[in-house]
Amino acid sequence: MKAGRRExxxxxxxxxxxxxxxxxxxxxxxxAPRVVVVGGGFAGATCARALRQADPRIAVTLVEANxxxxxxxxxxxxxxxxxxxxxxxxxYDRVAADGVAIARTTATxxxxxxxxxxxxxxxxxxxxxxVLAPGIDIRWGAxxxxxxxxxxxxxxxxxxxxxxxxLRRQLEAMPDGGLVVISAPANPFRCPxxxxxxxxxxxxxxxxxxxxxxxxxxxxxxxxxxxxxxxAAWAELYPGLLEWVPLSKGGNVTSVDAATRTLVTDFAxxxxxxxxxxxxxxxxxxxxxxxxxxxxxxxxIDPVTFESKLQAGIHVIGDAAIAGAMPKSAFxxxxxxxxxxAAVARLLTGTAPSDPKLINTCYSLVxxxxxxxxxGVYAPAGGQLAEVPGSAGLSPANAPRxxxxxxxxxxxxxxxxxxxxxxx
Amino acid sequence: xxxxxxxxxxxxxxxxxGIAAAEPPAGAAACSGCHPASxxxxxxxxxxxxxxxxxxxxxxEDFRAGTRxxxxxxxxxxxxTDAEIQAIAAWYATQR
Numbered sequence: 001m002k003a004g005r006r007e008x009x010x011x012x013x014x015x016x017x018x019x020x021x022x023x024x025x026x027x028x029x030x031x032a033p034r035v036v037v038v039g040g041g042f043a044g045a046t047c048a049r050a051l052r053q054a055d056p057r058i059a060v061t062l063v064e065a066n067x068x069x070x071x072x073x074x075x076x077x078x079x080x081x082x083x084x085x086x087x088x089x090x091x092y093d094r095v096a097a098d099g100v101a102i103a104r105t106t107a108t109x110x111x112x113x114x115x116x117x118x119x120x121x122x123x124x125x126x127x128x129x130x131v132l133a134p135g136i137d138i139r140w141g142a143x144x145x146x147x148x149x150x151x152x153x154x155x156x157x158x159x160x161x162x163x164x165x166x167l168r169r170q171l172e173a174m175p176d177g178g179l180v181v182i183s184a185p186a187n188p189f190r191c192p193x194x195x196x197x198x199x200x201x202x203x204x205x206x207x208x209x210x211x212x213x214x215x216x217x218x219x220x221x222x223x224x225x226x227x228x229x230x231x232a233a234w235a236e237l238y239p240g241l242l243e244w245v246p247l248s249k250g251g252n253v254t255s256v257d258a259a260t261r262t263l264v265t266d267f268a269x270x271x272x273x274x275x276x277x278x279x280x281x282x283x284x285x286x287x288x289x290x291x292x293x294x295x296x297x298x299x300x301i302d303p304v305t306f307e308s309k310l311q312a313g314i315h316v317i318g319d320a321a322i323a324g325a326m327p328k329s330a331f332x333x334x335x336x337x338x339x340x341x342a343a344v345a346r347l348l349t350g351t352a353p354s355d356p357k358l359i360n361t362c363y364s365l366v367x368x369x370x371x372x373x374x375x376g377v378y379a380p381a382g383g384q385l386a387e388v389p390g391s392a393g394l395s396p397a398n399a400p401r402x403x404x405x406x407x408x409x410x411x412x413x414x415x416x417x418x419x420x421x422x423x424x
Numbered sequence: 425x426x427x428x429x430x431x432x433x434x435x436x437x438x439x440x441x442g443i444a445a446a447e448p449p450a451g452a453a454a455c456s457g458c459h460p461a462s463x464x465x466x467x468x469x470x471x472x473x474x475x476x477x478x479x480x481x482x483x484x485e486d487f488r489a490g491t492r493x494x495x496x497x498x499x500x501x502x503x504x505t506d507a508e509i510q511a512i513a514a515w516y517a518t519q520r
Contacts, residue, residue, distance in 0.1 A: 054447065331457050338453035345447075357451035357508065361458060361496050375496040377451070377503020391503030395495070407495055413468045418457050420465030 032059045033348040036117050036127040038107045038286055040064030040092060042071075043318025043333035044133030045422050048100045050341030058348065061101040061125060063117065067091065069423065072191065073330050074415050075160040079168045080201035081209075082368055088160055090423035110290035112311045129344050131306075131315045132292060132299070133337070134284025135159075136190045136328075139297065142280040143183075143256060150258035154275040157198075158190060170274045171202065176210040178273030181263055183253040184219045185280050188298065190319050190328045192225035193374070195278050197364040200230065202276075203238040204367050216272070217244045218265060219251040225327070226364060226372055229394055233366040233404075253277070283320035290314055298322045303380035305343040305353050306336060315340050324384035325376070325392075332360045334418060355380055357388075363411030371407030449511035451504060458496075461519070473519035480513035 037048045040062055048062040069090045077083040096102050103125070109118040110132075116124045138156060140147050146154070157167040171180065180202060184195035199217045206213040215238075223246075224230075234242050245251035250267035256277060263270045263277070282288075282297030292299045292308040299316040300309040303324060308314045317340045318333035326332045339356035346353045358378040363371050376392030378385045395407060456462075459472045472480060486492035487501035494501075504512070 050453075334457050335454040338456075342447055342453070355450060357454065357504070359451070359454035359457065359500060359503070361500070373496050375499045377500055379450075379503075388503040391499055393499045403495075409468070410495055414458060417460050417465055417467040417469060420467075421456055421460060421462055424462060424464045 032057050033128045034059045034061070034126060035129050035131060035344060035348075036061045036063060036125050037131040037133060038063045038117065039133035039135060039284065039318070040066070040069055040095070040102075041133060041135050041318060041333065042330040042418070042422055043135075043337045044131070045069070045092070045095050046334045046337035047131050047133060047317060047341050049095055049098045049422075050338045051345060052098045052100060054341050054345035055348070056099065058345065059101070060099070061103055062092070062095065063103045063105065063107045063119065063125070064092065065104065065106045065120075067104060070160040070164075071330070071415075071419060072158075072160045072194075073418075074412075075157070075164045076194070076198040076201045077365065077368075078160075078164050079157060079171065079198065080205040081168060081172070082201065082204075085161070085165060088164075090419055092423070094424055107286050108289065110286065110314070112291065112313065115313060127313075128348060129313055129315065130290075131317060131340060131344065132284075132287055132290060132320065133316075133318045133333070134286045135319045136281040137284050139280040139282050143253065143277070145256040145258065146277055146279050150256060150277075153258040154256060154261060154277045156277055156279055158194075158278050158281070167274070167276055171205060174210065174213070174273045177212040178210065178214075179270070180206070180213065180215045180274045180276070181270050181272040182215070182217045182276045182278065183256075183263055184217060184221065184224070184278050186220040188328060189278070189281050192327050192329075193230075193362065193364045195219075196224055196226065196230045197366070198276070199242060199244070200233065200238070200364070200366040203234070203242040207238060207241055211241075213241070215242045216270065217242070217251075218253050218263060218270070219244060219246050220253065221251075222246045222248050226374055226394055228397060229372040230364075230366065232397065233370060233372070237367055237370070283316075287316065287320050292316055293320075294322075296322070303383065303385045304355055305347065306340040307343075315344060324378070325387045326358065326360055326378050326385050327362070329360055329362050330418060331362055331414075332358070334422060335359050358385065361414065363407060363414050365408060365411055366404075367408075369408050370401070370404040371409070371411040372404065373407055373410075448515050449508070451508055452512045452515050455512070455516075472516040475516055477513040477517040480516055481509055484509045484513070 037044045051060045071088045106120040116126045155163045155166040157163040255264045283293045287293040300322045306315040317336040319328040335358040343353035361375045363373045372395045377388040458469045487497040
């Protein structure tokens with residue numbers, strides 16, 4: 001912590017010094033405008049770098065407690081033993097090299113009237129504009145019985161890292177013939193196709209390593225992302241092994257008991273060998289502290305600037321934002337971050353932001369050589385981000401296996417490219 | 425001192441040039457999530473920086489019309505107007 005603080009001060013001074021080299025007559029008194037970005041995931045790291053690229057006079061500080069970022073996309077492949085966690089991990093070296101000061105700590109409070117962020121050690125960081133990219137927090141207690149202690153026994157693995165490895169180890173330790181249960185939450189939540197990709201890759205693991213086992217997905221919904229593609233693939237690849245129980249068939253998990261590894265629905269009690277509870281979620285806690293989260297737990301924003309509808313001068317991007325038709329995905333976060341950075345750079349110079357156009361592209365693996373995708377283009381309409389008509393859609397329903405294999409290759413390329421763009 | 429001043433002026437003029445050319449047209453920035461802008465990224469997805477403007481426009485038109493084989497571009501191309509495609513292509517053609 002002490003070293004992190006020293007490093008931050010050093011970086012902060014360096015960033016201020018380099019910003020001071022450039023006269024900035026457009027910025028009123030000539031002081032470099034200050035933007036603080038909280039959260040160093042796909043959204044925050046992208047935005048911090050894009051701000052520096054948009055205008056190197058902007059002094060950007062990224063507040064992020066972790067020295068290493070662990071990416072969620074492709075972490076389902078880690079759970080299924082197809083990939084190591086190290087392939088998911090990235091440092092902030094290149095982000096810092098772009099002149100972003102990194103404060104390796106946690107933001108604990110925001111004071112909108114004085115425009116300052118309070119850090120864990122009490123330091124206050126003043127800002128002209130604040131960008132919050134806190135991702136998700138688990139809504140502990142929303143599912144009765146599911147608290148932080150329960151997550152050690154019934155991992156959620158919905159924030160990548162130790163939880164990912166915990167679920168993998170439980171699957172590896174399970175004898176052949178065991179029952180695995182995944183509980184999927186109601187909308188909205190991070191990564192809409194994620195629970196179903198996870199079910200697919202765990203089914204692949206069981207089929208190849210523990211073929212007498214069974215996997216049940218208990219779902220709080222009747223429909224889900226890429227549903228017809230997943231279900232067609234499950235019928236082809238995992239018949240009799242993977243069972244999906246929708247809300248209307250009693251899939252909604254109403255409580256859990258971690259001590260006995262029990263999941264309770266309206267109709268049944270399940271006591272699997274491995275339980276993966278994907279719980280209800282909300283925007284990361286700083287959103288609440290800043291007063292930008294509404295009663296849903298998520299953050300309403302302006303679709304052009306990503307500025308909070310609840311607090312002036314604070315922008316929210318990524319999973320924490322209510323981004324209309326855009327899903328909570330890494331690609332959407334990256335796309336939003338770049339649009340937000342352009343808008344913030346313009347606002348700091350007193351220029352009107354222009355209407356953005358955003359893209360989402362998301363691949364899921366149903367098996368290591370079987371990929372499917374969803375894509376869409378989004379633009380502001382009626383105060384929200386709406387799908388541009390005709391742009392959104394899935395991979396074709398009856399594509400040959402060759403197409404699925406190509407999409408599996410592109411899925412990996414997608415990960416390599418986006419992580420390279422954000423952290424490389 | 426003189427050297428560092430010269431360096432600062434050099435940086436400042438580079439930065440000014442960067443600002444002038446910086447802001448991509450609507451939609452262009454989102455493309456680099458798949459089509460890498462960074463030269464440190466290797467990807468089977470084609471790099472667009474420096475690609476001939478007419479080639480990009482033709483590809484987008486063919487994707488939109490469904491006459492070019494695609495995985496996701498058939499869908500994404502439908503989200504852009506002719507004018508937007510022209511602007512994005514023109515911008516990419518000048519990037520390095």
